[in-house]
Amino acid sequence: MIATGEHRESEAAFTELYGRYARRIHAYCSRILSDQQDAEDVFQETFIRFHHTLRKKKSEEGEPTLNRNTSGLLFTIARNLCLNQKQRNIRWQAEQVESDMLYAWDKPYEQKEMVELITTALELLPEDYREAFVLREYDGLPYNEIAELTGASLATAKIRVFRAKEKLRKILEPYLRDSQLND
Numbered sequence: 001m002i003a004t005g006e007h008r009e010s011e012a013a014f015t016e017l018y019g020r021y022a023r024r025i026h027a028y029c030s031r032i033l034s035d036q037q038d039a040e041d042v043f044q045e046t047f048i049r050f051h052h053t054l055r056k057k058k059s060e061e062g063e064p065t066l067n068r069n070t071s072g073l074l075f076t077i078a079r080n081l082c083l084n085q086k087q088r089n090i091r092w093q094a095e096q097v098e099s100d101m102l103y104a105w106d107k108p109y110e111q112k113e114m115v116e117l118i119t120t121a122l123e124l125l126p127e128d129y130r131e132a133f134v135l136r137e138y139d140g141l142p143y144n145e146i147a148e149l150t151g152a153s154l155a156t157a158k159i160r161v162f163r164a165k166e167k168l169r170k171i172l173e174p175y176l177r178d179s180q181l182n183d
Contacts, residue, residue, distance in 0.1 A: 014051060021071060022047070024139050025078050031134045032082045034123060042085050046078040053077075075141070075149050079131075114175075121171040125164055128152075132160035133168070 025046055029039040050073065122130055131150060135141045141149070147157040 010054075014054070017050075017070060018047060021074050024071075025074055028075065028078055028134065028139050029082060031122070031138055032079075032131060033085060034119075038085050042078065042081045045081050046074060049077050049081070050074055072145060072148065075135075075139075075145075079149055117172060117175055118168070121168050124171060125167055129160050129164035129167065132157055133164035136161045 022043075026039070026043045029043045029046070030036065033039045033042060053073070122133070125133065128150070132146055132152075135146045135149065136143070143154055143157045143161070146152075146161070147154045150157065150160075152160070
């Protein structure tokens with residue numbers, strides 16, 4: 001009977017963590033991979049591996065303690081799975097331009113067009129710039145967590161985000177200039 005109670009508590013804790021982090025992890029996977037099906041697969045696998053990690057820690061150390069490193073662990077798992085997926089799927093960059101459009105169906109045409117342009121511009125960035133930019137601007141991670149997740153120094157993480165923004169401005173400048181002229 002105790003095992004059943006512990007099992008329910010464990011399930012409840014996992015459900016709470018899933019509710020807290022699922023949206024951010026899903027958005028991260030979608031933006032890094034671009035291909036929606038690949039992103040869904042990696043998203044699900046992230047939480048499966050996270051659950052297995054928790055079970056393994058519980059059997060080795062007793063009740064695992066979860067703290068502010070929980071998001072770091074989840075993003076690390078998601079990042080590694082994304083990198084593995086991209087290695088298996090060389091075609092990912094050329095095939096998918098519309099992943100962010102899924103989030104903008106109810107928006108006016110101009111906003112949909114802007115989302116598509118930003119998605120395309122993101123795909124033109126070097127991999128390390130795109131990843132740092134997505135982690136900072138879409139997922140709201142501080143630079144120190146970006147550095148930890150990507151294995152870069154703090155200064156390098158900041159530089160990558162800065163350079164990504166600069167490159168995006170350059171790529172989007174003609175469109176932004178045209179839209180201001182039409183207003």
